[in-house]
Amino acid sequence: MRIQGAKKIHYDSGPNMIPLVDIVMVILLFLMMTGTFGAAEHFLISDVPVQVKGAGAMPTPSLGVPTEFSIKLSQEGRYYIAKAGHFASVKNTDSAKAYAQLRGDLAAQLQNFIAAGIKADDIRVIISPTSSVNLENLLTVMEAAQDAGFRKIGFGVNQ
Secondary structure: OOOOOOOOOOHHHOOOOHHHHHHHHHHHHHHHHHOOOHHHHOOOOOOOOOOOOOOOOOOOOOOOOOEEEEEEEEEEOOEEEEEEOOOEEEEEOOHHHHHHHHHHHHHHHHHHHHHOOOOHHHEEEEEEEOOOOOHHHHHHHHHHHHHHOOOEEEEOOOO
């Protein structure tokens, strides 16, 4: 005895929805690729002036010219060396002693900047470590600069 119900075509399953889903997905992709989003219309605001060599106008006096100096950080064996311009140079194996010395030198330099009429917000400190510097030593220098009173601290590349 054979079962006849398995070979019969059942039309009560409804229309085929696969082509409809394919077309809706293509339309959705098209709208996503060509549409704009509200967040894309907002831009990040920066106080960094555009610096082009040999072009441009003088900055307005109300903005002030930012003062920038760098701290070069390197490591030789157990010693790590931090050089901040011509006013601070630390070479030590003990991070606590190096921190105290560097913090004192940077705080004195900040006072010299303020005495010269430069605002603390206009001073940028760029820490440039070499590839051999440990993260602990890098953080020691960053904390010394923060505790000395500098507010704008960034990282650069030391070549």
